[in-house]
Amino acid sequence: MKIRIKFRKQGMMKFIGHLDVMRYFQKVMRRADVDIRYSEGFSPHQIMSFAAPLGVGLLSNGEYVDIEVLSAEDSRTMVRRMNEVMAEGIEVVSFRKLDDSSKSAMSLVAAADYILSFRPGKEPEDLEVFFDRLEAFYGQEHIFIEKKTKKGVKEMDLKPLIYELRREGSSVFMKVSAGSTDNVKPELVMDAFYQFMGQELLPFTFQAEREEVYADVGAEGERRLISLEELGEDIE
Amino acid sequence: MRKLALSDEILLSVQQPARYIGGEVNMAVKDPAKVDTRFCLAFPDVYEIGMSHLGIQILYDMFNRRDDVYCERVYSPWTDMDRVMRENHIPLFALESQDPVKDFDFLGITLQYEMCYTNVLQILDLSGIPLYARDRTESDPFVIGGGPCAYNPEPLAPFFDLFYIGEGETVYDRLFDVYKEHKKQGGSRREFLEKAARIPGLYVPAFYDVTYAQDGTIASFSPNNPSAPAQVVKELVVNMDDAWYIEKPLVPFIKVTQDRVVLEIQRGCIRGCRFCQAGNIYRPLREHSLEYLKKYAYKMLKSTGHEEISLSSLSSSDYTQLEGLVNFLIDEFQGKGVNISLPSLRIDAFSLDVMSKVQDVKKSSLTFAPEAGSQRLRDVINKGLTEEIILSGARDAFLGGWNRVKLYFMLGLPTETEEDMKGIAYLSEKVAETFYEIPTEQRQRRVQIVASSSFFVPKPFTPFQWARQCTKEEFSRRAYLVRDTFRQMKNFKSLKYNWHEADLSVLEGVLARGDRRVAPVIEEAYRRGALFDSWGENFNNDLWMDAFEACGVDPGFYTERERSLDEILPWDFIDAGVSKEFLKREWQAALDERITPNCRQKCSGCGARAFGGGVCFEN
Numbered sequence: 001m002k003i004r005i006k007f008r009k010q011g012m013m014k015f016i017g018h019l020d021v022m023r024y025f026q027k028v029m030r031r032a033d034v035d036i037r038y039s040e041g042f043s044p045h046q047i048m049s050f051a052a053p054l055g056v057g058l059l060s061n062g063e064y065v066d067i068e069v070l071s072a073e074d075s076r077t078m079v080r081r082m083n084e085v086m087a088e089g090i091e092v093v094s095f096r097k098l099d100d101s102s103k104s105a106m107s108l109v110a111a112a113d114y115i116l117s118f119r120p121g122k123e124p125e126d127l128e129v130f131f132d133r134l135e136a137f138y139g140q141e142h143i144f145i146e147k148k149t150k151k152g153v154k155e156m157d158l159k160p161l162i163y164e165l166r167r168e169g170s171s172v173f174m175k176v177s178a179g180s181t182d183n184v185k186p187e188l189v190m191d192a193f194y195q196f197m198g199q200e201l202l203p204f205t206f207q208a209e210r211e212e213v214y215a216d217v218g219a220e221g222e223r224r225l226i227s228l229e230e231l232g233e234d235i236e
Numbered sequence: 237m238r239k240l241a242l243s244d245e246i247l248l249s250v251q252q253p254a255r256y257i258g259g260e261v262n263m264a265v266k267d268p269a270k271v272d273t274r275f276c277l278a279f280p281d282v283y284e285i286g287m288s289h290l291g292i293q294i295l296y297d298m299f300n301r302r303d304d305v306y307c308e309r310v311y312s313p314w315t316d317m318d319r320v321m322r323e324n325h326i327p328l329f330a331l332e333s334q335d336p337v338k339d340f341d342f343l344g345i346t347l348q349y350e351m352c353y354t355n356v357l358q359i360l361d362l363s364g365i366p367l368y369a370r371d372r373t374e375s376d377p378f379v380i381g382g383g384p385c386a387y388n389p390e391p392l393a394p395f396f397d398l399f400y401i402g403e404g405e406t407v408y409d410r411l412f413d414v415y416k417e418h419k420k421q422g423g424s425r426r427e428f429l430e431k432a433a434r435i436p437g438l439y440v441p442a443f444y445d446v447t448y449a450q451d452g453t454i455a456s457f458s459p460n461n462p463s464a465p466a467q468v469v470k471e472l473v474v475n476m477d478d479a480w481y482i483e484k485p486l487v488p489f490i491k492v493t494q495d496r497v498v499l500e501i502q503r504g505c506i507r508g509c510r511f512c513q514a515g516n517i518y519r520p521l522r523e524h525s526l527e528y529l530k531k532y533a534y535k536m537l538k539s540t541g542h543e544e545i546s547l548s549s550l551s552s553s554d555y556t557q558l559e560g561l562v563n564f565l566i567d568e569f570q571g572k573g574v575n576i577s578l579p580s581l582r583i584d585a586f587s588l589d590v591m592s593k594v595q596d597v598k599k600s601s602l603t604f605a606p607e608a609g610s611q612r613l614r615d616v617i618n619k620g621l622t623e624e625i626i627l628s629g630a631r632d633a634f635l636g637g638w639n640r641v642k643l644y645f646m647l648g649l650p651t652e653t654e655e656d657m658k659g660i661a662y663l664s665e666k667v668a669e670t671f672y673e674i675p676t677e678q679r680q681r682r683v684q685i686v687a688s689s690s691f692f693v694p695k696p697f698t699p700f701q702w703a704r705q706c707t708k709e710e711f712s713r714r715a716y717l718v719r720d721t722f723r724q725m726k727n728f729k730s731l732k733y734n735w736h737e738a739d740l741s742v743l744e745g746v747l748a749r750g751d752r753r754v755a756p757v758i759e760e761a762y763r764r765g766a767l768f769d770s771w772g773e774n775f776n777n778d779l780w781m782d783a784f785e786a787c788g789v790d791p792g793f794y795t796e797r798e799r800s801l802d803e804i805l806p807w808d809f810i811d812a813g814v815s816k817e818f819l820k821r822e823w824q825a826a827l828d829e830r831i832t833p834n835c836r837q838k839c840s841g842c843g844a845r846a847f848g849g850g851v852c853f854e855n
Contacts, residue, residue, distance in 0.1 A: 012240060015253040016489045024489060027261070027541030030573075038573050042596045046573065057248050085541070087261045087489075088238065119244075204245050 096232025609659025
């Protein structure tokens with residue numbers, strides 16, 4: 001049975017890198033006695049794959065890991081069992097059953113939401129001006145940036161990859177392309193914006209938080225994003 | 237959410253921020269305001285090493301069982317963090333509460349190897365605790381040392397208020413009770429130390445005076461305070477099944493050296509290898525019962541979620557219930573994705589059989605530790621491993637599909653001759669020949685034999701404690717001779733020879749058998765920048781040699797001199813169980829090339845029987 005687990009990564013867990021989060025979850029499965037499936041062979045490993053690596057330093061309310069199990073209790077019980085053996089900062093939000101034919105979370109990732117909040121003391125002098133400029137920035141037809149590749153510097157248009165960019169309270173909200181082909185990191189957008197303002201984005205200005213990760217279920221040429229969580233169903 | 241001592245800017249600018257944030261699964265969480273005693277356990281090396289140490293985990297669990305004690309941890313900040321903390325004047329903090337170490341009642345530092353001594357000073361220094369115990373005030377923690385290097389605490393004596401000699405499970409409870417009472421009544425630092433000195437196994441260096449003779453040897457070593465005993469007897473757990481063991485080991489987020497459940501199956505060793513300090517100071521051998529180990533294997537795998545369990549002991553093959561235990565682990569856990577790792581097994585039919593069950597033969601290698609290249613020298617060191625045993629074990633293994641062998645040796649052992657040194661290459665060659673003698677269809681195509689030699693460092697409480705140690709030049713010359721002999725071997729292409737750094741071994745020798753006059757050298761080396769000396773990339777021998785020179789201390793006095801049997805040794809005030817008479821007999825037996833039977837064959841009257849337990853009372 002294929003299962004999709006959604007979890008939050010908060011607090012000091014932001015210092016734990018992706019590979020260590022994977023190792024962490026392998027141990028969680030054993031501590032919580034999840035009846036996970038193992039691969040065959042001399043050194044069997046758990047059938048487990050993560051949707052999209054989260055950079056060190058980022059928080060998240062929408063991380064995903066897919067596993068395969070031989071059996072499971074209802075979703076609420078499974079969420080509780082896993083949360084009972086968690087370290088502070090990681091919390092399982094949902095445990096949902098997937099169709100046997102469903103694709104892995106990793107291959108489905110198409111977009112992600114981020115919220116960038118100013119760190120204390122790093123707020124701009126005038127928030128209104130800041131967000132006015134943000135609107136102007138996003139209102140451009142093209143947002144050309146220089147991207148460093150192996151062959152040198154390449155110019156690319158960021159605009160089609162930013163699906164939403166707006167103010168949310170005193171933070172910045174963005175919905176951007178994600179996944180293996182056009183993965184947009186939030187700092188790439190902010191770098192371009194600061195350049196647009198004629199300023200330099202200093203490190204540690206924002207605390208970034210991933211809010212959600214989406215699959216694109218729309219037909220060819222038409223984008224319809226739904227969260228990875230919605231592709232599964234609770235086990236009653 | 238816990239508040240961290242370091243900012244995001246700092247944590248995201250160093251390697252492995254997880255070293256400094258705590259919060260691991262099974263971490264003890266208490267309100268520091270609600271306990272009587274705050275104890276910070278320190279392992280003076282980087283997090284990944286310190287977190288792999290079983291002893292710390294046992295004490296951590298044991299101390300935190302008490303409601304009136306909150307035990308936290310600290311490890312050496314790596315060089316990048318060390319720099320940041322100094323630049324920003326950030327005091328060293330404990331991982332759990334993230335509070336400064338200086339605010340604790342106790343700082344307990346485990347001393348597992350000599351090359352961590354500059355890191356001991358780093359921990360004190362970064363904490364803002366005066367390096368010298370005599371400079372500490374009522375607001376400073378009591379600094380207590382323990383672990384195997386505490387069996388000769390003298391090179392570190394001035395830096396510590398107390399040392400705990402022996403196994404930690406026994407008298408810490410008494411120390412905490414005494415401290416609690418002392419705190420309630422109010423009293424000076426000195427008064428507390430006097431109370432502590434009366435607890436068995438505790439040594440307060442300030443309560444002893446040392447005088448030296450003209451030739452530099454110790455003239456007298458005696459207490460200067462009525463609370464201090466003339467002899468400090470090591471503490472030891474008599475019945476292992478009564479000892480505290482961990483049910484919920486800490487589970488680090490990052491990969492540490494020992495990233496698995498460690499099951500200590502027994503303590504001590506029956507073998508009596510004459511170079512081995514652990515084999516002497518942990519006498520007598522004491523086993524855990526099979527039932528006890530089964531119970532803890534379950535509990536610890538469940539509470540950690542680790543995917544591997546490893547057995548720990550000095551010589552697992554001597555555990556009487558080994559077969560039952562190994563079969564239990566295989567039957568119970570192997571199908572559940574848990575790997576079983578079996579270190580220090582003697583190679584025989586049984587071990588080859590279980591190893592082929594628990595590991596991929598093609599990917600694993602066999603390890604033998606002959607320690608010396610010739611039978612003569614193996615008799616000198618009382619290593620009861622013969623060439624026949626090694627070659628027949630290797631043959632069985634080759635027939636079983638193995639084709640990688642590791643051989644461990646020491647160079648510079650007492651009485652070593654050129655023939656003994658060349659024997660390292662000859663023995664390695666014979667292992668290769670044993671492989672090629674097997675018909676091609678019954679073995680793998682090629683064999684790879686890796687021989688490694690370390691340099692012998694005489695240690696306190698061993699029969700070799702009086703021995704002369706080689707100089708750096710002698711060590712290197714011997715290694716070159718072995719290397720050149722390897723080059724002449726017929727199967728040279730199947731053999732590989734590695735050797736360790738010589739200057740590190742010489743320094744280790746000074747620190748291992750040093751006295752109080754070595755302390756200023758450690759401080760001087762630390763001031764000049766020595767840190768993480770056990771890490772090859774950080775070790776700077778010149779810096780240490782300059783420190784010796786600046787302090788007017790001759791390292792050769794401690795290493796290049798064979799001591800006379802009547803010399804007062806710096807650690808003579810400790811009673812480690814094995815008597816000096818026994819060690820002298822063994823030293824003589826070594827020189828006579830006579831072997832001593834192991835504890836199960838015949839009692840040799842080492843003195844450890846006085847503790848009233850273990851192998852001494854098996855029959």
